[in-house]
Structures are given as structure tokens and as C-alpha cells.
Amino acid sequence: MSEVIGAAAAVLRPNIDPMIIAPRTPAEKGGAATQGAAESVKSTDLFRFWRFNDDGTEVADFVLNRPPFREARFLIAGPNFGCGSAREHAVWALLAYGIRAVIAPSFGPLFQSGCFKNGIVPVELDESETVRLAEECAPGAPSALLTLDLENLLLISPRGRKLTFALPEFRRRQLRDGLDEIDTTLQSLGEIERFYRQASAVRPWMYNGEELA
Numbered sequence: 001m002s003e004v005i006g007a008a009a010a011v012l013r014p015n016i017d018p019m020i021i022a023p024r025t026p027a028e029k030g031g032a033a034t035q036g037a038a039e040s041v042k043s044t045d046l047f048r049f050w051r052f053n054d055d056g057t058e059v060a061d062f063v064l065n066r067p068p069f070r071e072a073r074f075l076i077a078g079p080n081f082g083c084g085s086a087r088e089h090a091v092w093a094l095l096a097y098g099i100r101a102v103i104a105p106s107f108g109p110l111f112q113s114g115c116f117k118n119g120i121v122p123v124e125l126d127e128s129e130t131v132r133l134a135e136e137c138a139p140g141a142p143s144a145l146l147t148l149d150l151e152n153l154l155l156i157s158p159r160g161r162k163l164t165f166a167l168p169e170f171r172r173r174q175l176r177d178g179l180d181e182i183d184t185t186l187q188s189l190g191e192i193e194r195f196y197r198q199a200s201a202v203r204p205w206m207y208n209g210e211e212l213a
Contacts, residue, residue, distance in 0.1 A: 004100045004148040006073025007141040009063045010134035014078040018090035041092040068140020076134045077104040082111025091118045123165045
């Protein structure tokens with residue numbers, strides 16, 4: 001993924017935790033054995049308690065239920081988004097809906113790590129800039145589309161403003177090339193093997209004659 005273009009839905013409340021982003025399903029009450037992996041999470045799990053009434057009907061004024069944002073690719077969020085839990089279902093629910101980048105002043109560290117692991121771009125912007133961007137994106141599709149240029153670490157607002165953001169370089173490559181941590185490590189396999197050979201020659205007692213798998 002090098003570029004994302006689409007509508008950006010704004011949910012600017014601060015301190016939204018993963019249990020709000022992806023509430024527990026009835027199946028999960030059975031414990032770890034029933035929690036399921038990414039494929040068990042549906043698009044309707046995203047913000048389920050905010051998007052749907054008890055009878056399953058949509059809450060009409062919630063942003064993701066409005067026609068201009070039903071296919072949003074971006075979420076613009078408030079400070080400390082994804083705080084307080086390691087619940088990876090929150091990231092999976094965003095992916096299931098089609099969100100490919102979340103823009104916020106700050107993130108819960110575990111949520112941010114989960115984004116990198118699953119191919120969502122967590123973009124940190126100053127809070128005032130986040131609010132301004134949400135205002136520009138308020139009309140939604142098709143008239144107000146946001147562009148993310150991952151190659152150059154740029155956001156291009158619907159009004160053409162270019163906003164820079166920062167990511168660790170290995171994270172940028174990971175997101176661009178669709179790699180997880182293991183894939184990224186294996187790209188350095190030659191260096192790892194050289195280190196192993198040199199280290200085992202100097203300290204053979206540490207390796208017990210084992211070959212690098």
C-alpha cells in the first residue's frame with residue numbers, strides 16, 4: 001500500500017478505548033477459546049454500540065451510517081485513541097469496515113502497535129490540525145476526499161493542503177510493502193546468518209553446535 005484515497009469520518013471524542021471500538025461479542029464470553037482471530041470480526045462490529053440500536057437498526061446520525069461515509073477509508077479521531085487495552089479486535093474491526101488509516105493527536109501504544117502489525121497507518125497530527133482536517137472532510141464522499149501518500153509521508157486534504165507526518169522508517173516500509181515483523185526480520189536473514197557464524201566461532205559453548213534454522 002503506497003496510497004489511500006477516500007472519505008474521512010470524524011469521531012473526535014477523546015480516550016476512546018478498544019472495547020468501544022470493537023465491543024465484545026456474545027461468543028467471546030466463553031473465554032479465549034471462543035475469541036476468534038481477525039476473520040471472526042465483521043464490519044458491523046466497529047463501534048457497534050454507537051452505530052446500532054438494541055433492535056439492530058442503525059443510529060441514523062452516527063457518522064459511519066451516513067451515506068457519504070459508508071465507504072470511508074480514514075477515521076479522524078480524538079486524543080488518546082485506542083487507549084487502555086491490548087484488544088486487537090479493535091484494529092480488526094477497523095480493517096473489516098475498510099478503514100486503512102486513523103488520524104489522531106495521540107494513540108494508546110498497544111493500539112498503535114496493533115495498527116502497524118495489521119496494515120493500518122496510525123497518523124499523529126497536532127490536535128488543532130486534526131480538528132481542522134475533520135472540518136475539511138465533513139462533506140464526505142464524493143466531494144471531500146482525503147489522500148494519504150505513504151511513500152512521502154503526506155496527507156493531502158480535500159482543499160489541497162499538504163500535511164507531513166512522521167513514522168519510523170522500518171514501519172513505513174512495513175506498511176508500504178505489506179510486511180509483518182517476521183517478514184521484516186527475514187529481509188535481514190543474510191546479516192543474521194553472518195552474525196551467527198561469527199558469534200558461534202568465537203563462543204561455541206553458547207551455541208552447542210546448533211545450526212541456524
